[in-house]
Amino acid sequence: MRFRLVNGRLMFEKNFLEGSQKISQLTEIPQPPLNPSFQFNSELQHYLSGKQLLLDDLPYLLDEIQAHYDNGFITIRKGIDYEGKKPFCVRCGKKDLQWFGTYPCARCGDTCIYCRKCLMMGRISECTPLIGWNGPVPDTTLPPKVMAWQGTLSEGQKEASDRVSYAILHNKEWLIWAVCGAGKTEVLFAGIEAGLAANKRLCIATPRTDVVLELTPRLKAAFPDIEIASLYGGSEDRHKFVPLTIATTHQLLRFYRAFDAIILDEVDAFPYTVDESLQHAAIQARKPESAMVYLTATPNAKWQKECFSGKRAFTTIPARFHRRPLPVPEFEWCGNWQKQLQKNKLPPNVHKWIKKRLDNGKQALVFFPHIPLMENALPILRQLAPNIEAVHAEDPERKAKVQKMRSKEIPLLLTTTILERGVTFPNIDVAVLGSEDDIFIESALVQIAGRAGRSKDHPDGVVTFFHYGKTEAMLKARRQIVLMNREGVKRGLIDV
Ligand SMILES: [Zn+2]
Numbered sequence: 499m500r501f502r503l504v505n506g507r508l509m510f511e512k513n514f515l516e517g518s519q520k521i522s523q524l525t526e527i528p529q530p531p532l533n534p535s536f537q538f539n540s541e542l543q544h545y546l547s548g549k550q551l552l553l554d555d556l557p558y559l560l561d562e563i564q565a566h567y568d569n570g571f572i573t574i575r576k577g578i579d580y581e582g583k584k585p586f587c588v589r590c591g592k593k594d595l596q597w598f599g600t601y602p603c604a605r606c607g608d609t610c611i612y613c614r615k616c617l618m619m620g621r622i623s624e625c626t627p628l629i630g631w632n633g634p635v636p637d638t639t640l641p642p643k644v645m646a647w648q649g650t651l652s653e654g655q656k657e658a659s660d661r662v663s664y665a666i667l668h669n670k671e672w673l674i675w676a677v678c679g680a681g682k683t684e685v686l687f688a689g690i691e692a693g694l695a696a697n698k699r700l701c702i703a704t705p706r707t708d709v710v711l712e713l714t715p716r717l718k719a720a721f722p723d724i725e726i727a728s729l730y731g732g733s734e735d736r737h738k739f740v741p742l743t744i745a746t747t748h749q750l751l752r753f754y755r756a757f758d759a760i761i762l763d764e765v766d767a768f769p770y771t772v773d774e775s776l777q778h779a780a781i782q783a784r785k786p787e788s789a790m791v792y793l794t795a796t797p798n799a800k801w802q803k804e805c806f807s808g809k810r811a812f813t814t815i816p817a818r819f820h821r822r823p824l825p826v827p828e829f830e831w832c833g834n835w836q837k838q839l840q841k842n843k844l845p846p847n848v849h850k851w852i853k854k855r856l857d858n859g860k861q862a863l864v865f866f867p868h869i870p871l872m873e874n875a876l877p878i879l880r881q882l883a884p885n886i887e888a889v890h891a892e893d894p895e896r897k898a899k900v901q902k903m904r905s906k907e908i909p910l911l912l913t914t915t916i917l918e919r920g921v922t923f924p925n926i927d928v929a930v931l932g933s934e935d936d937i938f939i940e941s942a943l944v945q946i947a948g949r950a951g952r953s954k955d956h957p958d959g960v961v962t963f964f965h966y967g968k969t970e971a972m973l974k975a976r977r978q979i980v981l982m983n984r985e986g987v988k989r990g991l992i993d994v
C-alpha cells in the first residue's frame with residue numbers, strides 16, 4: 499500500500515504513482531476531525547473498536563475505509579516506525595535488527611522491511627498501515643443481572659476476590675498469588691460482575707491456548723447472558739465486539755487501547771515470560787486508564803522481591819479450598835541416574851518409589867527433564883507394568899494419554915514439563931527424576947509439586963524430587979511451599 503498527502507489528509511493510493519509514499523516514510527499522519535453527521539458503518543465499528551488491524555483483516559472496500567478516515571472515524575498508524583535509523587515494529591514492539599527481514603513487496607512496488615516476530619498475525623511491513631477506530635464505541639446493553647454463578651468462596655478466595663473487584667473498579671494493578679489448586683478462576687467472578695456492571699470492557703488473557711479453552715465454558719456458565727469472545731489461533735470470534743474477551747496473549751497483538759481491565763492469568767508461564775512482544779501486546783491492549791490483575795501460583799524472583807519489599811500490590815491465597823497444607827517436596831539423592839538409565843537400570847530408590855505406587859495402586863506422575871531420557875526409562879518401567887505411558891509436547895496422543903490417566907487406565911504417566919501445570923488428577927503422587935536439571939526452575943518445581951493433593955477426597959500426596967545434587971531452585975521451591983503453608987496456618991485458612 500502507498501499513500502499520498504492531499505490537503506492535509508492521507509489518501510490511500512492503489513497504484514504506485516509518483517509522489518506516493520510508504521506509510522513509514524511519512525513524517526506525520528494527519529487525523530481528520532470527527533464529522534458527527536457522517537453515516538458510519540456500524541459493522542466496521544464493531545470490527546475495529548479497540549483494535550489495530552491490517553487492511554487484509556478488513557473485508558471492506560478501500561473507498562469505504564478512506565471515507566471513514568476522511569470523516570475522522572478511522573485512525574491510521576504506521577506498522578513499522580523508526581527510531582533514528584533503526585526500525586521497530588509498532589504492533590509487537592520488536593527493535594532488534596535480527597527480527598527484521600526485507601522482501602520485494604508487491605504492495606508498494608519496492609523493497610520493504612518487515613517484522614518476522616509477529617508474522618503469524620499477518621505481515622507488517624514499512625508500507626503496512628495499522629487501522630484503528632476513532633468513532634463512538636458500540637453500544638452494549640447488558641441485562642441487569644449478569645452472573646449466574648452461585649458457588650461459595652473460601653476465606654482466602656474471598657479476600658482475593660474483594661481485591662480483584664477493587665482493582666478493576668479503581669484501575670489498579672494487583673497481583674493475586676494463589677497456590678496451585680486454590681481455585682483462582684472463581685476469585686475473578688465478583689470482579690468481572692462489578693466491572694461489567696460499571697460498563698467496563700474486560701479481558702482475561704493467558705499465554706496458553708489450553709487455558710483459553712478451559713476457561714471459556716466456565717465463564718460462559720458463570721455469565722450465561724453475556725456475549726464472550728474466545729480468541730486463540732484459528733478461533734472464529736475474532737471480529738466480535740463483546741464486553742468480555744478471553745484470549746491468548748498472542749491475540750492481544752490485534753488490540754489497541756481496548757480494555758478497561760486485563761486479567762492476566764499465569765503470568766509466569768511460557769511463552770509470556772520469555773517473549774517481550776507479548777508483554778508489549780498486553781500493555782498496548784489496555785486503555786491508558788485501566789486495571790491490570792495478574793494471577794499466578796509462582797511469581798518469578800523479581801516479582802517476589804517486589805512483593806516483599808512493598809513495591810508491588812499483591813494478595814496471597816496461601817491455602818487450597820480443602821484447608822489442607824500443600825504437600826512439601828521431599829529431596830532424595832539418587833546418584834548419577836543418567837548413567838544408570840544408559841545401563842537400562844533405575845536408581846534403586848527410584849525403582850522402589852515407583853514399585854510401591856504400582857503395588858498399592860496409587861497413580862503417579864513422574865517428570866523427566868528431557869524426552870530422550872524419558873524414552874530410555876520407559877521400557878525399563880514397562881517391565882514393572884506394561885501399560886505405563888510417556889507424554890511430551892509434540893506427542894500426537896498427548897490428549898488421549900492424559901485422558902487415560904484421568905480414567906485410571908494407566909498406573910503411571912511419565913512426562914516432560916508439559917504437564918507441570920493445567921492438569922488435575924484427583925489422587926496422585928508426584929516424582930521428579932533429575933530435579934537438578936536447569937529446566938526445573940523454581941516455578942516449574944512449585945507447579946509440579948502442586949499437581950499432588952488437589953482434591954477434597956485426597957488432599958494429601960507425596961512429592962519426591964530425586965536429584966544428583968540439590969539446586970538453589972529446589973531449595974527455593976520448597977521454601978516457597980513451606981512459607982505458603984505457614985501463612986495459611988497463621989491466617990486460619992489451613993486446619994492443623
Ligand atoms: Zn512485529
Ligand SMILES: [Zn+2]
Pocket residue numbers: 499520603604605606607608609610623624625626
Ligand atoms: Zn511494501
